Amino acid sequence: MTLTKSILRVALGTGLLLLIPLAAKLFVPGMLWSPGDFVAAGILLFGAGLAFVLIARMSNNTAYRLAAGLGVAAGLLLLWANMAVGLVGTEDNPANLLYVGVLAVALIGAFVARFRPLGMSNAMFAASLTYLVVTAVALFVWKPTGTAAEPNVHLVNVLVANGAFAAIWAVSGWLFRRANATGSTQQLA
Template structure:
């Protein structure tokens, strides 16, 4: 790799790292700021600690991706996959995706999260395997919607489509990275 290429990759990595950790800090600070202006937002110390742990895990995985691949396409695919998983976890913890957060059916959302983690390890974090995993997660998200409908539980179609779109965008990016021979 030439000196110019190394500088470009290092500059890109520094920018991505700054955006990732800066965005995480902003997400953690947003409720604290909102609490100063409205009573609608009421977070406890536990809420901040849990969100801090979730953000640290998401950013930690992001750090691993930045170290594992220099491919911007692969990194974007990983960012979309990590972001989709993060929103899935936070949404399920906060309000529950199937009805309210106390509905037992929400346990099936955790199956998708486990599937994502185990699938990433089994695929050895390779772009081709991750692309297939993202397709399987999109199908699983659709299956969750079918389950909710069959058991007459509330899971808005828009929510399902947003998560499916996240998985499918990540799949397309990983597929492109695989076809380009990157990661």
């Protein structure tokens, strides 16, 4: 499939996905999305889809493509959750800005690795570790506020959710490592 067709599919998919919250806004009284929310969601979804298309085209290896999909999904989920409700406390907690470092590690690592599987694996594992460190620093420096400040239960939720996000980065790293180990990765770019 040509790059132009792939980009058109991403745009179409983005539009179709945005119909879900639009329908909810029309029929669910508690749906409070503003036009800015739709624009932000569109940018995030289209950007993630485009990133996946561009990275996945670099190899015909299935493990590489799955790893790329998970890595992109991890970045999308990190941004979406952070903007929507925050990963530590509420979305207004300044500790949430530290999570930009996770994306920076993943992106810089990917570019330094020139998107080769072993380097991408290292970048995803580094992003996973960075995620855990950022969560620890955020919880140590800034105590959760709002509903997350309630005793123990919410702190456990924060730890479990952040652990799950870190695990997604780690699984992506493992899949990139598998793509490297198979030796059948044919770099297309």
